[in-house]
Amino acid sequence: MAATISYDDVQVGTELPAQSFPVTRATLVRYAGASGDFNPIHWNEKFAKEVGLPDVIAHGMFTMAEAIRVVTDWAGDPAAVVDYGVRFTKPVVVPNDDKGALIEVGAAVAAKDDEARTVRVDLVARCDGQKVLGMARAVVKLA
């Protein structure tokens, strides 16, 4: 583990650089293949609407994977993340057009643990102005 951010340089309230992640239907097909999650709600509009969804939605785990990039890019070593959890509160709806959807992720240090030299980072992920993840938290071991 080799985080490049020093524990002592981080305060409660320190903001991590925010990032935005575009997601199109092609992204979802690719993620389905890579993850092995072929649930048709993530690629078949007809099926998604039949089960009551407004349209095809992104895999919750895709959103979870994107959100943590804000932390791993900041920490320097992805292995600095020792705990990561989210609640899937709202689906990311992905229309069948050139634009798709945009997942916007911000994060800030919410707590410090002097003994473990870890920080708790609280993440906020939004799509179309609505929160798509709840209780999104990562514990990060810093240098």
Next chain:
Amino acid sequence: MALDQSFVGRTYPATDPYEVGREKIREFAEAVGDANPAYTDPEAARALGHPDVIAPPTFVFAITFKAAGQVVQDPQLGLDYDRVVHGDQRFEYVRPVRAGDRLTVTSTIDSIKSLAGNDVLLVRGEVHDADGELVVTAHTKLVARAAEEA
């Protein structure tokens, strides 16, 4: 109908080993658009102190979720999979998953609750390497929505 509480604490047999390949990690990293070299370049991973390329934090879900299928599809438990949505997900890491790992998953039902007619199932997946060392624990909350809401 509420699920049988006596299934709480039930542990399912460990899965067959899943061998983590460098190219599978690369495929996953590319699918989430993550260019971090620790996922694709063994030299970059070694520079961070890892013996080989490591996997992005959520990579292991593909393995743990497949293992959780034993629980979800247990005919005795009787969960209606067509009504199941993924509620929460959490990972506790001992170390990152890395190329060359041979991982087995042991799934346990941690809790069963009934909330407003929904069945809420918490499944713990403990992921061990070939030496039997714990690598990561996945906590997956599955919600089976009440039939009338489906």
